[in-house]
Amino acid sequence: MMDKTIDLDIRRQDTPYSPPYWQAFSIPYREGHNIVSALMAIREQPITRDGHRVDPVAWEFNCMEEVCGACSMIINGHPRQACSTLIDTLEQPIRLEPLSKFPIVRDLMVDRSRIFSDLKKVRAWIEIDGAWDIHEGAPRISPEAWKENYLYSRCMSCGCCMEACPQYGPEKAFIGPDSLAAVRLMNNHPTGSYHKQQRLHAIMADGGISDCGNAQNCVRVCPKEIPLTTAIGELGRQSTLQLLRDLFGKTQ
Amino acid sequence: MQASIHNSHFILRRLHSLFGLLPIGGFLIFHLWENSQSRYGQLHYNEHVVGWLQGLNYLLLMEIFIIALPLLFHAGYGLVIARGSRSNWRLYPWLHNRFYWLQRLSGIAILLFLLFHVGWTRIWGLWEPAIKIDLFSHMQNLLSDPLFFILYLTGLLLSVFHLCNGLWSMAISWGITTSIEAQRYWFYLCTMLAVILCAMGLHGMLGFVQ
Numbered sequence: 001m002m003d004k005t006i007d008l009d010i011r012r013q014d015t016p017y018s019p020p021y022w023q024a025f026s027i028p029y030r031e032g033h034n035i036v037s038a039l040m041a042i043r044e045q046p047i048t049r050d051g052h053r054v055d056p057v058a059w060e061f062n063c064m065e066e067v068c069g070a071c072s073m074i075i076n077g078h079p080r081q082a083c084s085t086l087i088d089t090l091e092q093p094i095r096l097e098p099l100s101k102f103p104i105v106r107d108l109m110v111d112r113s114r115i116f117s118d119l120k121k122v123r124a125w126i127e128i129d130g131a132w133d134i135h136e137g138a139p140r141i142s143p144e145a146w147k148e149n150y151l152y153s154r155c156m157s158c159g160c161c162m163e164a165c166p167q168y169g170p171e172k173a174f175i176g177p178d179s180l181a182a183v184r185l186m187n188n189h190p191t192g193s194y195h196k197q198q199r200l201h202a203i204m205a206d207g208g209i210s211d212c213g214n215a216q217n218c219v220r221v222c223p224k225e226i227p228l229t230t231a232i233g234e235l236g237r238q239s240t241l242q243l244l245r246d247l248f249g250k251t252q
Numbered sequence: 253m254q255a256s257i258h259n260s261h262f263i264l265r266r267l268h269s270l271f272g273l274l275p276i277g278g279f280l281i282f283h284l285w286e287n288s289q290s291r292y293g294q295l296h297y298n299e300h301v302v303g304w305l306q307g308l309n310y311l312l313l314m315e316i317f318i319i320a321l322p323l324l325f326h327a328g329y330g331l332v333i334a335r336g337s338r339s340n341w342r343l344y345p346w347l348h349n350r351f352y353w354l355q356r357l358s359g360i361a362i363l364l365f366l367l368f369h370v371g372w373t374r375i376w377g378l379w380e381p382a383i384k385i386d387l388f389s390h391m392q393n394l395l396s397d398p399l400f401f402i403l404y405l406t407g408l409l410l411s412v413f414h415l416c417n418g419l420w421s422m423a424i425s426w427g428i429t430t431s432i433e434a435q436r437y438w439f440y441l442c443t444m445l446a447v448i449l450c451a452m453g454l455h456g457m458l459g460f461v462q
Binding site: 164217221233246 | 421435
């Protein structure tokens with residue numbers, strides 16, 4: 001009888017412009033393997049199931065504890081992190097594909113730089129310094145607000161929510177649920193709220209919040225369980241009020 | 253920095269959303285209530301339901317500005333929105349993702365249904381006075397054909413779905429429901445509304461063929 005193996009089908013692509021193809025690999029079974037360690041085992045012996053020696057599979061990984069987001073890929077049809085996905089929980093053969101909404105660099109490695117440029121579009125940062133020293137300490141935040149903000153601060157820009165979103169895609173302007181959640185987080189910080197209006201105007205332009213179709217896949221695939229649809233609802237309210245201010249003037 | 257009112261994108265989307273509820277959704281509810289009175293018979297329906305409506309002053313203006321123009325905008329811009337979406341409910345078969353797709357499909361189907369529905373009654377009635385005088389018999393003739401009954405039933409179910417799912421989705425877009433619980437309870441209320449409107453519409457359809 002043959003020894004127990006782990007079977008993987010991997011979608012490969014040699015260059016950003018060459019056609020994709022599938023290759024099957026089998027590695028000896030070992031308890032506790034995750035997708036990254038399985039890919040490492042393949043890298044040691046890059047031999048396909050039918051015995052051909054091939055180029056090792058390219059993929060990205062970094063932290064190995066589901067906080068950096070680098071190893072996101074589609075595992076058996078679902079976007080998730082390779083490092084925190086245990087082989088023992090999966091049906092075999094395991095299908096590995098790169099995220100489909102981002103340009104492919106090679107094999108399972110994609111270029112997610114659009115996430116960063118979209119975060120820049122919505123001003124997803126807090127300006128703690130001005131042009132001069134403002135002689136003010138850090139503002140206080142209530143434990144309740146801090147607790148809520150913390151949920152959103154866990155975003156690691158992994159791309160899973162964008163992968164599952166029917167409104168997000170390379171040919172579309174929509175910035176995706178993660179950038180909206182970042183706006184929610186920054187707008188609710190006492191220092192960040194100084195630029196609330198600029199952020200709201202940014203998400204009220206093309207590709208902004210009104211491109212959300214409320215399919216709510218994002219909140220279901222998010223590996224960090226970030227309440228993305230709540231962020232979208234809260235920003236819906238903030239942008240409704242901003243529209244009223246823009247149309248009719250401020251309240252004070 | 254681009255202000256929201258200097259970029260038509262946001263305002264157009266919100267107008268599309270608003271028109272779906274008012275006046276179009278409001279009209280759909282009125283329309284289903286109005287026609288549910290078919291059960292009181294040909295005489296009552298022709299005189300007190302259709303006759304009362306046709307006796308309204310400024311009826312044509314109301315039809316154009318409250319029904320036709322908002323509907324054309326909602327349908328036209330809806331097609332633009334639907335074009336920018338791709339279905340993935342096979343990969344992610346969750347309820348709201350299916351409804352996301354059905355919302356777009358039903359929008360297109362309702363548009364086709366309305367072309368027939370409005371053409372058969374209001375437009376044809378422009379040069380055929382018998383239709384206006386005895387709308388009850390006109391509808392009775394049409395709905396007695398099981399094929400057209402099923403067509404109307406489909407049109408009814410899809411329209412009610414489109415309104416109620418739109419109402420659920422709209423509450424998030426406008427920021428009325430933000431928490432997951434609020435969104436869930438609002439979904440239950442919208443489902444209840446859908447059941448009531450379907451019952452009302454079906455009741456009206458059956459009233460013509462009783």
